[in-house]
Amino acid sequence: MRILAFALLLPVPLFAQPQSKEDVEAFLDGVIASQMRTHQIASTTLSIVKDGELFFAKGYGYADREARRPVDPEKTLFRPGSISKLFTWTAVMQLVERGKIDLDADVNGYLEEFQIPETFPEPITMKHLMTHTPGFEDGGLGYLLIKDESALVPLSESLRAHIPRRVRPPGTYSSYSNYGTALAGLIVANVSGMKFEEYIEKNIFEPLGMSRSTFREPLPPDLEPDMATSYRREMGAFEPGHFELISNFGPAGALSSTATDMARFMIAHLQLGRFGENRILQEATARRMHERIYFLDERLPGMAHGFYEERVKGQRIIGHGGDTEFFHSTLALLPEHNVGIFASNVGGNFLPLMELVDAFVGRDYPVAEAENPSPPGDFAERGARFAGSYRFTRQNWSTIEKLLALFQTLSVSVTPENELVISGFLPEPMRLVEVEPLFFRQVDGPIEVAFEAGDGAAATHMFFDFLPFMPTYRVPWFETRGFTLAVVIAALFFSFTAISGGIRHRWENRNEAAPGLLGARLAAASGLLTLAFFGSAAAIVTTTGEEILYGIPASLTAALVLPHLTLMLLVALAIVLTIAWRKGLFPFRRRFHYTLVFLALAGLHWVYWHWNVLGFRY
Numbered sequence: 001m002r003i004l005a006f007a008l009l010l011p012v013p014l015f016a017q018p019q020s021k022e023d024v025e026a027f028l029d030g031v032i033a034s035q036m037r038t039h040q041i042a043s044t045t046l047s048i049v050k051d052g053e054l055f056f057a058k059g060y061g062y063a064d065r066e067a068r069r070p071v072d073p074e075k076t077l078f079r080p081g082s083i084s085k086l087f088t089w090t091a092v093m094q095l096v097e098r099g100k101i102d103l104d105a106d107v108n109g110y111l112e113e114f115q116i117p118e119t120f121p122e123p124i125t126m127k128h129l130m131t132h133t134p135g136f137e138d139g140g141l142g143y144l145l146i147k148d149e150s151a152l153v154p155l156s157e158s159l160r161a162h163i164p165r166r167v168r169p170p171g172t173y174s175s176y177s178n179y180g181t182a183l184a185g186l187i188v189a190n191v192s193g194m195k196f197e198e199y200i201e202k203n204i205f206e207p208l209g210m211s212r213s214t215f216r217e218p219l220p221p222d223l224e225p226d227m228a229t230s231y232r233r234e235m236g237a238f239e240p241g242h243f244e245l246i247s248n249f250g251p252a253g254a255l256s257s258t259a260t261d262m263a264r265f266m267i268a269h270l271q272l273g274r275f276g277e278n279r280i281l282q283e284a285t286a287r288r289m290h291e292r293i294y295f296l297d298e299r300l301p302g303m304a305h306g307f308y309e310e311r312v313k314g315q316r317i318i319g320h321g322g323d324t325e326f327f328h329s330t331l332a333l334l335p336e337h338n339v340g341i342f343a344s345n346v347g348g349n350f351l352p353l354m355e356l357v358d359a360f361v362g363r364d365y366p367v368a369e370a371e372n373p374s375p376p377g378d379f380a381e382r383g384a385r386f387a388g389s390y391r392f393t394r395q396n397w398s399t400i401e402k403l404l405a406l407f408q409t410l411s412v413s414v415t416p417e418n419e420l421v422i423s424g425f426l427p428e429p430m431r432l433v434e435v436e437p438l439f440f441r442q443v444d445g446p447i448e449v450a451f452e453a454g455d456g457a458a459a460t461h462m463f464f465d466f467l468p469f470m471p472t473y474r475v476p477w478f479e480t481r482g483f484t485l486a487v488v489i490a491a492l493f494f495s496f497t498a499i500s501g502g503i504r505h506r507w508e509n510r511n512e513a514a515p516g517l518l519g520a521r522l523a524a525a526s527g528l529l530t531l532a533f534f535g536s537a538a539a540i541v542t543t544t545g546e547e548i549l550y551g552i553p554a555s556l557t558a559a560l561v562l563p564h565l566t567l568m569l570l571v572a573l574a575i576v577l578t579i580a581w582r583k584g585l586f587p588f589r590r591r592f593h594y595t596l597v598f599l600a601l602a603g604l605h606w607v608y609w610h611w612n613v614l615g616f617r618y
Contacts, residue, residue: 024048028058028360031356032046032060035348035352039348039349039352040233041345041346042061042062042065042347043059043062043071043228043231043345044059044344044346045076045078045259046059046073046341047073048340048341049266049339049340049341050339052270053267054267057259057260057263059071059072063076065229066240072226072258073258073259074258074259074260075212076258077212077223077228077258078228078256078257078258078327079230079244079255079256079324079327080255080262080329080331080342081321081327081329082178083255083322083329083331084215084252084254085252085320086306086320088181088184088196088251089181089306089307090204090281091185091200091203092305092306093286093289094280097285100191100192103127104125104126106123106124107125107183110187112156113157113159114160117163117166119165120135122171124166124170126184126187127293129177129181129183130184130293130303130305131293131303132303132470133172133173134166135168135169135170135175136166136177136179136180137395138176138178138394138395138396139162139399140178140401141400141401141549141618142618143158143162145244145549146550147244147245149245152217152247152248155182155189155196155248155250155251158182165397173296173393173461174393174468174470175392175471176394176469176470178252179249179252181252182250182252184251185250185251185252196250197214197250200215201215204280207279208261208265208278210264210265213255213257215247215251215254215256216247217247218243218245223256227256230242230325230326233347241325241326246324253322253324259342259343259344262331263342266333269286269333269340270333270338270339271338272287273285290304290305290307296463296468296471297450297463300448300463300464300468301316301465304318306320309468312332312357312361313358313365313367314367315337315361315365316334316335316336318332319332319333321353325549326346327345328345328349328350328353330353341360351426372444373435373441373443374433375417379434383414384414384458385453385457385458387413387414387420388411389409389411389479389480389481390409390462390472391405391408391409391475393471393473395408399612399618400611400617402611406481406484407481408424409424409480411423412462419432420434420440430447438450447464449462460473460474462474484611487604488604490603490604491600492530492534493600494527494597495527495528495530495597495600496527496531497527498594498597499531501523502523502525503524519573519576519577519586519590519594520594522572522573523573526566526570526601530562530601533562533563533566536559540553540556540559552618560613560616563605566601567605570602573597577598580594
């Protein structure tokens with residue numbers, strides 16, 4: 001992770017000391033070799049540019065482990081994932097430059113096949129799309145990534161079929177949106193009169209000489225043999241995966257490219273639109289594209305026109321990351337020093353790439369070690385306003401995908417030492433100290449965090465320095481994992497008691513009046529179906545694993561019938577209990593027990609409804 005500068009930078013420009021490519025290679029070889037071992041990375045490709053030229057490029061590991069084909073940075077294609085978005089935003093700025101797109105105009109004016117619903121009075125603009133502030137919910141289960149080539153459809157058809165719900169006014173809080181970028185790509189196609197991938201080829205790839213790059217899926221025949229194999233670590237070994245099809249949302253992530261082709265793109269942006277004798281942007285447009293236009297807190301990095309900012313060793317970086325199921329990538333530019341780095345890994349996660357950029361910048365920007373900040377003396381009086389549960393704004397609200405947010409909750413607590421501890425996000429909890437009002441720095445680490453709150457009121461939002469496109473909001477008590485878990489545990493417990501009570505009742509009270517028998521049977525059947533649903537759903541999700549990203553399996557669809565059947569039984573049980581309490585039809589002890597069963601399972605079904613498990617919402 002980055003180690004932020006807590007002291008003044010030494011007056012040393014990047015690459016100020018004489019360095020050879022051999023020096024850089026030796027340094028990077030050590031960093032990447034360690035990362036490949038520690039983070040289970042199968043292969044890496046990397047390029048560095050400096051002063052308008054390719055400074056260094058190298059591949060690590062095998063593009064194909066079975067064939068022992070090594071990674072070639074000039075030849076081997078990787079999947080940069082969401083770094084693809086930078087090409088979409090560059091295309092948008094080209095059309096802005098030509099007077100064909102107005103960044104502040106309603107995007108519906110550029111859409112031909114469908115319209116975005118006017119949920120709020122404020123229209124969504126291209127600038128909102130570029131800063132991830134259109135106010136869309138997130139989604140993608142079963143349609144963002146696909147495996148079957150026959151499921152590929154035109155971009156307009158895919159976007160029309162999956163219009164996300166608008167959940168907040170545009171321009172308020174950012175929320176990372178693949179749909180928003182894909183929508184911008186469709187606008188590029190509509191305005192230019194060309195298919196998106198053709199536009200990128202003609203207006204970006206060709207001027208930059210990026211002959212080993214494509215947005216097309218499946219890959220063109222001349223590029224397909226050089227695609228790096230996707231691997232996943234399973235049972236102590238690397239197992240080959242599949243080629244991920246992203247074309248239904250292609251402008252958001254379908255790029256395949258080599259490290260040296262990506263170097264050409266970096267050079268063009270660092271040279272303010274120029275690559276050799278060619279230009280992809282005018283200088284003024286490129287400068288505008290790199291300027292910050294949105295931030296969550298002015299003390300933290302923000303968003304430019306599609307690029308997002310970071311601070312590493314006190315240096316301003318603009319760039320983008322990218323993650324698919326198998327590939328993890330980063331592109332980082334230091335405009336003030338005309339330096340850029342691109343790297344892509346097969347395997348691991350995004351953390352090694354953050355560490356790589358830190359190490360690369362830190363090698364040439366030595367900073368003095370700073371002492372950890374001390375908590376302010378009055379923090380104990382204010383600490384409670386920050387404590388609670390938080391969740392990222394990037395979540396789904398209208399389909400069963402909403403359930404995923406329950407497992408993505410961050411916890412903020414206050415220690416006796418007057419520090420904040422944030423857990424549930426990075427592998428290890430973060431300890432932070434308040435250094436300004438509503439602003440915290442990590443103890444023994446680089447992270448900065450800001451909160452939003454009214455005067456003296458509890459914090460409503462929390463912002464991380466490295467996520468300007470994805471803030472968090474305070475979670476209400478009824479959406480916390482603790483409350484939800486308590487309801488589930490209570491429901492499972494009373495399901496067991498209902499089943500055991502029903503079995504015992506069957507043998508001990510066989511001659512009891514019908515309402516007593518019916519109550520016992522309804523409670524037992526409700527408990528049995530509840531346990532059957534949890535058991536079957538857990539087994540299906542466990543065996544399906546990440547395959548569920550490609551669609552809800554038929555077995556899970558069948559299992560989702562069980563809560564609906566249970567709900568019908570609970571309605572019947574409510575009627576029986578109402579009659580039983582009014583007429584005292586069977587012993588108080590059992591009336592009380594079955595009432596607790598009903599209340600526990602009714603609470604569980606509220607949880608089902610709240611998290612979109614009921615209603616087949618997918």
